[in-house]
Amino acid sequence: MASAPQPSSAATGRRFSPFAWAIFALGLVLRLLYLGHKSLWLDEAATYTLCRLPFREFAHAWWTHEANMTVYYGFMRLWVHLGSSEFMLRLPSALCGAAAVPVLYEIARRLFDRNVAWMAALLLAVNPSFIELSQDARSYPMTLLLVLASAWFYIDALETDSIRSWTGYVSFASIAVYAHFFAALIIAAFFFAFLAKARAERRWLRGMLAYVALGLLCLPAAAFVVFRSQTLDLYWLDTPSAKMLWNFAKFLFGSGAKVVIALLLLVLGAWFVWSHREWRWRAFFLSLWLLLPVAITALGSMHHSIFAFKYLLICLPAGLLLCTVGAARLPWRWGCIVVAVLTAASIFTDVQFYRKPREDxxxxxxxxxxxxxxxxxxxxxxxxxxxxxxxxxxxxxxxxxxxxxxxxxxxxxxxxxxxxxxxxxxxxxxxxxxxxxxxxxxxxxxxxxxxxxxxxxxxxxxxxxxxxxxxxxxxxxxxxxxx
CATH class of the missing domain: 3.40.50 (Rossmann fold)
Incomplete structure (x- = not known):
């Protein structure tokens, strides 16, 4: 495990081992457990209210305030016909959260190897913040799933330069933006990584055409942000500070010893990938994915804060990938022990979340x-x-x-x-x-x-x-x- 990881071709070998399937099942069970137990809270009630409005009223609310989650609200307006209990309203989020686990597994396998893949998938499956948001009737798990799907096609497009892969990337990335506007920050991170890759390999045309198409598809979202953002009052958010950034790290990786261990592994993983010339682009790509959205959001919040941790859940996969590369760099036994400790600590936090009271x-x-x-x-x-x-x-x-x-x-x-x-x-x-x-x-x-x-x-x-x-x-x- 201490040697350089070798990327797995998506076309070779058995795709998922029984252990991988067990990880996926764990992710699903943890998200379905007690799903309808707690009362709806204020934001979830807003979701329900919007989804049952007559179309004309919904269209007015959409254009004046709620375009940020267009895809999610459009889906939920259909979904509520199946049921509107707490369980049913939250079920799409739980399923999207569970589905994100195998997609991250495939991305990690494509970038690195199966060891990194199962570690990253396991830590995402049990991640406390992701489980909490997967039990909310809001768009954040759907957005993360769409971002991961776009990332898979993006990586494939950079390797193959195929029209199919670029089309898949543009499709999922644009849908992700309309699930939550913050997904556009991931597009920016991926674009800079593309420029670095294209410059090294001198393959520009299809990628640039894909980004032109993506920009055109995102123009309505940009228009809303420019002309309607003044109607949005995020008065409850504080201006970013060093303490807030530390709390954001705890949001991603867990509190207490978990965040310290995770950050040490992240630094080790980033150093390891950067130190190998053939892996340097992967380090650049994951670093941009993790840090650029945070940096842009922090800078944009100096005048009017938009720094909500859940908006930046989309950075979590990159952080976990770097962490698990660091764990894979350790001797096999120690790497497994560290991941097992993080998993057990996360599950303990998950159990506390199930018991934690919320707006009743x-x-x-x-x-x-x-x-x-x-x-x-x-x-x-x-x-x-x-x-x-x-x-x-x-x-x-x-x-x-x-x-x-x-x-x-x-x-x-x-x-x-x-x-x-x-x-x-x-x-x-x-x-x-x-x-x-x-x-x-x-x-x-x-x-x-x-x-x-x-x-x-x-x-x-x-x-x-x-x-x-x-x-x-x-x-x-x-x-x-x-x-």
Whole structure:
């Protein structure tokens, strides 16, 4: 294992060993386990809301705010006809996450060898952040799968220069951009790697034509970013810092000793590949894949932050490939031991994730249902969080419950900083005998949040007294009753 890895031709030998199939099965099981156990959270409720809108309203929301996940929303609008339970809404993400594992295996086998392939596939199969996002009704696992598929065709195109492979790359890369715009950063990384490869081998024509076609296909996405990005308010994201970059490394590789071991292996793998002249382009390619999207996002966030870790999940495969090349560089027994330790530690974190509470809109709604009295009203701070409550309310009622805030329009599902700045508005004009106030507390710190909650409570009309308070994960429920 300590010698230079030899690339495996995709056309030779048995494609998947029984051990590889076991890894793929593990990835699927870990993503399906407890898939419908937790309540939907706010972003997932937004997915459901968009997918059940009449087409005209959806088209308006798409053009004003939601073009970033066009492919995903288009697919989910069809998928919800099969079912809209928590399990069914999350199932496409789980399947995409599981499918990404064998694709990474094939990429690693093509670039290096079977040892690197099974190690990389295993670490992706158990990766805690990827499993968590694979259990979300959002587009991130689909985007990663499409990026990996485009990478496979890209590598094949650079080796064979065939029209079929360039067409496959352009197809999957363009679809990935419309699954999430951040996939365009991977296209940029791949383009610079292509320039280095083409310069060395003097094969330009088909590759350049492919990139021209890809650019034309991505023009509508670029137009949205240029002309509509000012409508997007990612107020909850902080400006990148050294601490944030360290936290991003922990997001990719795990916290504690896992991230330290992974980074040491990554450095070893990168040094090893760079030190072999015949492998130098592979090191350049993987380094660009891992680092360029992060660098561009960090620079772009200096004025208005867009540095969300889940947006950069697409960098994970490159990091794992470099890590596993480092592990493969070790003596066989030690390499296997290190990968086994990382796998066991990741599975332990996965188990903790299954048990970790999340926004429990299901339990909150059930609590209101069991204590409902005719004439009750419910209101929400911020007001747009009503979306998540509505998902459960339309299933369990009660039908007579009044709402202190309007239904959330489809072009305002994410809310804005302004929505949090005026908490008193959500209780203005309410005269019902009893008022339920739902207060949403995100995981991240929000400036002045405690003061705003106090402003909200103080703004409840005179003559009401708080008679009950109940806490749920990330949620707070207060009941006010007329005296």
């Amino acid at each position: 809109w299901r339990a909150l709604n059930q609590f209101v249902v069991t204590r409902y009295q005719p004439g009750d009203a419910v209101t929400f701070y911020p007001w747009y969080t009503r979306t998540a409550f509505d998902y459960y309310h339309e299933r369990t009622g009660p039908a007579g419950l009044a709402f202190g805030v309007p239904m959330v329009p489809p072009d305002d599902l994410a809310g804005t900083a302004e929505d949090r700045a005026h908490p008193e508005r959500v209780v203005e004009g309410l005269t019902n005998p009893r008022i339920w106030v739902v207060i949403y507390h995100p995981d991240r710190p929000v400036p002045h949040e405690n003061e705003r909650v106090q402003t909200l409570v103080s703004a409840v009309p005179a003559g009401y007294a708080q008679v009950e308070k109940k806490d749920f994960p990330n949620l707070e429920l207060r009941l006010f009753e007329k005296r």
